[in-house]
Amino acid sequence: MTADATTAPTAPTTLTELRSWVEEVAALAKPRDIHWCTGSDEEWSELTDALVATGTFVKLDEAKKPNSFYAASDPTDVARVEDRTYICSVDEKDCGPTNNWMAPAEMKAIMRKLYDGCMAGRTMYVIPFVMGHLEAEKPMFGVEITDSAYVTASMRVMARMGTHVLRRMEELKDAGEEVAWVPALHSVGMPLVEGQADVKWPCNDTKYIVQFPEERMIWSYGSGYGGNALLGKKCYALRIASVMARDEGWLAEHMLILKLTSPQGVTKYVAAAFPSACGKTNLAMLAPTIPGWKVESIGDDIAWMRIGEDGRLWAVNPEYGFFGVAPGTNEHTNPNAMKTINIGNSVFTNVALTEDGDVWWEGLENPPAHATSWKGEPWTPESEELSSHPNSRYCTPIKQCPILADEYDDPRGVPIDAILFGGRRKTTIPLVTEARDWVHGTFMGATLSSETTAAATGAVGVVRRDPMAMLPFIGYNAGDYFNHWITVGKDNDAAKLPKIFYVNWFRRDDEGGFLWPGFGENSRVLKWVIERIDGQAEAVETPIGHVPTPESLDIEGLDLTPEQVAQALAVDVEEWKAEIPGITEWFEKFGEQLPTVLWTELDGLKARLDA
Numbered sequence: 001m002t003a004d005a006t007t008a009p010t011a012p013t014t015l016t017e018l019r020s021w022v023e024e025v026a027a028l029a030k031p032r033d034i035h036w037c038t039g040s041d042e043e044w045s046e047l048t049d050a051l052v053a054t055g056t057f058v059k060l061d062e063a064k065k066p067n068s069f070y071a072a073s074d075p076t077d078v079a080r081v082e083d084r085t086y087i088c089s090v091d092e093k094d095c096g097p098t099n100n101w102m103a104p105a106e107m108k109a110i111m112r113k114l115y116d117g118c119m120a121g122r123t124m125y126v127i128p129f130v131m132g133h134l135e136a137e138k139p140m141f142g143v144e145i146t147d148s149a150y151v152t153a154s155m156r157v158m159a160r161m162g163t164h165v166l167r168r169m170e171e172l173k174d175a176g177e178e179v180a181w182v183p184a185l186h187s188v189g190m191p192l193v194e195g196q197a198d199v200k201w202p203c204n205d206t207k208y209i210v211q212f213p214e215e216r217m218i219w220s221y222g223s224g225y226g227g228n229a230l231l232g233k234k235c236y237a238l239r240i241a242s243v244m245a246r247d248e249g250w251l252a253e254h255m256l257i258l259k260l261t262s263p264q265g266v267t268k269y270v271a272a273a274f275p276s277a278c279g280k281t282n283l284a285m286l287a288p289t290i291p292g293w294k295v296e297s298i299g300d301d302i303a304w305m306r307i308g309e310d311g312r313l314w315a316v317n318p319e320y321g322f323f324g325v326a327p328g329t330n331e332h333t334n335p336n337a338m339k340t341i342n343i344g345n346s347v348f349t350n351v352a353l354t355e356d357g358d359v360w361w362e363g364l365e366n367p368p369a370h371a372t373s374w375k376g377e378p379w380t381p382e383s384e385e386l387s388s389h390p391n392s393r394y395c396t397p398i399k400q401c402p403i404l405a406d407e408y409d410d411p412r413g414v415p416i417d418a419i420l421f422g423g424r425r426k427t428t429i430p431l432v433t434e435a436r437d438w439v440h441g442t443f444m445g446a447t448l449s450s451e452t453t454a455a456a457t458g459a460v461g462v463v464r465r466d467p468m469a470m471l472p473f474i475g476y477n478a479g480d481y482f483n484h485w486i487t488v489g490k491d492n493d494a495a496k497l498p499k500i501f502y503v504n505w506f507r508r509d510d511e512g513g514f515l516w517p518g519f520g521e522n523s524r525v526l527k528w529v530i531e532r533i534d535g536q537a538e539a540v541e542t543p544i545g546h547v548p549t550p551e552s553l554d555i556e557g558l559d560l561t562p563e564q565v566a567q568a569l570a571v572d573v574e575e576w577k578a579e580i581p582g583i584t585e586w587f588e589k590f591g592e593q594l595p596t597v598l599w600t601e602l603d604g605l606k607a608r609l610d611a
């Protein structure tokens with residue numbers, strides 16, 4: 001199964017370009033050996049055994065979490081590093097003002113030095129994978145090379161990978177088709193000299209997460225954390241795919257996809273973009289509190305959307321697992337996530353390890369009397385420190401989700417009826433607002449703002465613009481990205497495109513408490529959205545869009561006073577006027593690149609607020 005680095009010609013594939021890339025990387029990174037991943041159960045066992053042996057993994061109790069593992073990262077390697085993330089487009093202008101840029105040749109020179117010998121003493125894993133369906137009209141292949149067994153095991157959960165993918169690539173090539181694949185190179189950046197013992201979580205203080213958009217190529221160095229290292233996810237399915245989408249006329253978005261069925265049996269599909277750690281996974285697996293309504297999941301993080309032959313916008317989830325925020329997840333907030341992880345086959349990173357071989361995190365029921373914190377320290381409920389990092393994660397197979405919609409397996413995806421944009425804002429933004437039309441909806445998305453979270457390193461709780469929840473994930477000039485959204489609206493039949501809404505589950509009252517109970521109760525908002533689409537629910541026209549009349553929102557059985565509901569829905573003209581300078585400054589960043597229709601939208605908003 002493993003071969004000496006110098007014997008790469010034994011590579012189990014006829015894809016010559018892939019073989020030469022693997023040889024080239026091996027010659028540079030100088031691994032101890034090369035392992036071509038098959039994706040088999042035996043391979044999973046070997047990987048997880050090896051990870052247990054090095055201390056990276058602790059096996060959890062088989063009765064509590066079958067075939068599942070605990071990991072604690074280096075305390076400095078816990079989240080995406082946005083300041084170390086680069087879009088190395090040929091022309092700096094194509095990177096735009098929201099991304100870091102360096103000339104591709106300059107970046108490659110720096111990184112080649114870092115990669116030189118970086119895998120010494122380690123196994124180099126070659127992971128053939130596909131984002132989306134293998135049976136898609138044009139399967140979206142990738143190959144990740146990594147020196148991390150943790151990354152390899154996690155990739156098996158998060159993406160369709162292994163020999164069957166490689167065979168499909170070969171089949172297509174043999175049939176004379178052009179088989180494109182994204183080369184994705186990853187190293188933790190910690191070579192081992194002869195005899196040197198490994199550490200639990202190898203990584204490097206120097207980190208680079210680099211996308212080369214024209215070459216459709218990814219180079220990552222120094223981090224083992226999810227979004228930095230599982231390269232099929234944010235790096236490919238969002239940054240590189242957004243560039244492909246721009247060029248080919250589709251959309252690659254940071255969105256969940258859910259299926260909603262009414263008591264009358266009418267089915268709708270909703271996609272929703274919220275920034276990292278702002279509620280996508282929770283909404284995707286929502287357990288409705290209103291009788292007769294049913295939610296099924298299709299995706300919790302990424303949606304690829306294309307206009308179908310019928311003129312509607314069809315969405316697929318390119319992923320194969322959930323990489324969810326652990327803290328706050330419990331039987332009340334997300335019972336379906338709990339059921340998914342309790343089946344097992346999961347990896348938990350940076351949560352607490354209990355004495356009976358289970359995991360725990362803040363917000364979970366039944367705190368243990370004693371545990372080991374994510375930092376490896378003894379922890380009790382009296383401890384001042386958190387047991388789990390706020391960005392601790394579970395990594396679990398999507399197929400285990402008890403409410404997974406059958407459509408998940410359909411390569412065509414589902415036709416989207418509504419798109420929600422949402423952020424985490426204590427003030428100003430009402431519970432739900434309906435856009436007047438696609439351009440207004442694009443304006444809502446382009447001006448979306450949210451308080452920063454622990455999903456990225458840096459200060460938490462700072463309000464920033466996060467357009468379409470894609471700020472860290474747009475692989476090109478964000479002004480061009482707005483233009484692309486406008487074009488999708490212009491080139492297609494408005495009546496068939498989804499309606500756009502803006503939501504905020506996080507508005508606070510004067511005491512700092514949430515005005516809206518959220519989680520399962522968000523089904524009430526989904527119901528209003530669907531009723532608006534069907535022309536049933538009432539709304540009031542406000543300067544910012546259509547907001548529910550208090551009577552139109554179903555609050556039966558909800559423990560909220562009419563005043564609280566009114567506060568959650570309020571459009572405060574003064575608060576909105578205070579938003580304008582921030583939006584203006586944001587738009588000015590893009591200069592010529594900003595679509596003029598977005599300036600027109602802003603002028604209209606100002607005029608309505610002044611009227």
Ligand SMILES: Nc1nc2c(ncn2[C@@H]2O[C@H](COP(=O)(O)OP(=O)(O)OP(=O)(O)O)[C@@H](O)[C@H]2O)c(=O)[nH]1
Pocket residue numbers: 274275276277278279280281282283300301323324325327328329333455505506514517518519522
């Ligand atoms: N108050 C409130 N909190 C929520 C709600 N939905 C989610 N949260 C909290 O928001 C945090 C993140 O939620 P997730 O659903 O994991 O966020 P996500 O958007 O999937 O995050 P990423 O995986 O980082 O992209 C958790 O701590 C949740 O408990 C809600 O409706 N109301």
Ligand SMILES: O=C([O-])CC(=O)C(=O)O
Pocket residue numbers: 080225226227228233234275276277301323455456
């Ligand atoms: O990318 C990650 O590591 C996790 C995630 O979904 C996000 O941050 O949006």
Ligand SMILES: [Mn+2]
Pocket residue numbers: 254275276277301
């Ligand atoms: Mn995400």
